[in-house]
Amino acid sequence: MRRRLLSSTLLVAVIGVLLLGIPLGVAVNRLIEEEATQELSSQAKSLLGEVEYARIQDQPIDPEQLKRKYPDRYIQIYAKGTPPQVTTVGDEPPENHKMTQDAQSENGVYVAVSRDKTEVEREVRAWLLLILALAAAALAVAVGLAIVQSRRLTLPLSDLAMIAERLGSGDARPSKHRYGIQELDRVAEVLDRSATRISDLLAREREFATDASHQLRTPLTGLTMRLEEIVAAAHEPGIVKEEGEAAIVQAERLTAVIDELLAAARRQRHAQTEVVELDDLLDQQFIEWGPVFRRGGRQLKLSGTRGLQAVGTSGGISQVISTLLENSLEHGDGTVTVTTSDKDRSVLVEVADEGEGIPEDLAPRVFERNVSGAGGTGLGLTLARALAAADGGRLELVRPRPAAFALFLRQVGDPGRKRVVSGPA
Known part of the structure; x- marks a missing residue:
């Protein structure tokens, strides 16, 4: 492209120089020749006037004086008379290089002034050489400008090609390069926007993979526990049936979690809330987590108001409570108490334990992504708060020591019960 x-x-x-240089050379040649001709004509008329004045004054013509006054000129003077007077001054130039202009008066005086044309040709050649030099300088400047312009155009294009190749290889960093050329700057802006979108897509894919691994761990743990209970109670048919049904419930919950995570990854989760019976939901959670707490020598306790209803999604509320119970099991201590109440136009589900709680410096950031004070993933509470917000509720840390989390849900009859929401952030 540069070539x-x-x-x-x-x-x-070159075309511009030729179109301008050739007419200029011709015009300069004609102008110099016309100036030389006009000079000879003016000298001939002036000399004719001098000769006429000398004849009126009866003075002779002095050739030496004329030679000094008109150097490098060949002068011929003819005057009528008896006999006619003929006067020549200077050396006659060659016939093929001779320029002559004459003048004649009514009294019979004829004057001719000639000069050597070689001097005029020399002057013409000097001007033509100057024009050629200017043309060569113009071509050199044009080549220099072409080199600069080609570098200005080709280097940004090469840079944009490298950026596009980098995007294709997965390096989605915006370049922020601008080149001072409107069209190239627009292409660079489009590539930067594409890089930002690709970076967001890659980040969402990574977050989805991380969130999926975290959210699927709890249902898989519950399913594993149910299967272990089945194996342990294989000699008791009634217990096997009960534990098998619980395992099916865990598998169904696992499928629901996968569906919600996939929808969240595509930013197309439009969950419409419904009336949820908290007693049924909490009973199911106690069935799932009760054996785990018993094996750990800890107690899981339910207290508060029964028969409460809230507006939300069963899957979302179950995941939030399951996350809180798992955190209490792993990071807390003592009895874990789940308390339900109904106040301030909200249905409250509080999960508290008797452990050391959350450090003061960590408490304000406990819901931030990748923040964990006990070697965890730092994702559970972040996702739980996002799920609570998706259902129109909120998840708060109401007491850091010992830790107590409260899930605020909307009451039945809330004006926003049919709100369409997006997936977890």
């Missing part, structure tokens, strides 16, 4: 730009610019410059 094509150079050749095309040079061609345009």
Whole structure:
């Protein structure tokens, strides 16, 4: 591309120089010749006047004086009389290089002034050489400008090609390069926007993979516990049936979690809330987590108001409570108490334990992504708060020591019960 730009610019410059230089050379040649002719004509008329004045004054013509006054000129003077007077001054130039202008009066005086044309040709050649030098300088400037312009155009294009190749290889960093050329800057802006979108897509995919691994761990743990209970109670048919049904419930919950995570990854989760019976939901959670707490020598306790209803999604509320119970099991201590109440136009589900709680410096950031004070993933509470917000509720840390989390849900009859929400952030 650079070679094509150079050749095309040079061609345009040559054509421009030829279109301007040739007419200029012809015009300069004619102008110099016309100036020389007009000078000879003016000298001939002036000399004719001097000769006429000398004849009126009856003074002779002095050739030496004329030679000094008109140097490098060949002068011929003819005057009528008896006999006629003929006067010549200077050396006659060669016939093929001779320029002559004459003048004649009514009294019979004829004057001719000639000069050597070689001097005029020399002056013409000097001007033509100057024009050629200017043309060569113009071509050199054109080549220089073409080189600069070609570098200005080709280097940004090469840079944009490298950026596009980098995007194709997965490096989605915006370049922020601008080149001072409107069209190239627009292409660079489009590539930067594409890089930002690709970066967001990659980040969402990574977050989805991380969130999926975290959210699927709890249902899989519950399913594993149910299967272990089945194996342990294989000699008791009634217990096997009960534990098998619980395992099916865990599998169904696992499927629901996968569906919600996939929808959240595509940003197309439009969950419409419904009336949820908290007693049924909490009973199911106690069935799932009760054996785990018993094996750990800890107690799981339910207290508060029964028969409460809230507006939300069963899957979302179950995941939030399951996350809180798992955190209490792993990071807390003592009895875990789940308390339900109904106040301030909200249905409250509080999960508290008797452990050391959350450090003061960590408490304000406990819901931030990747923040964990006990070697965890730092994702559970972040996702739980996002799920609570998706159902129109909120999840708060109401007491850091010992830790107590409260899930605020909307009451039945809340005006926003049919709100359409997006997936977890």
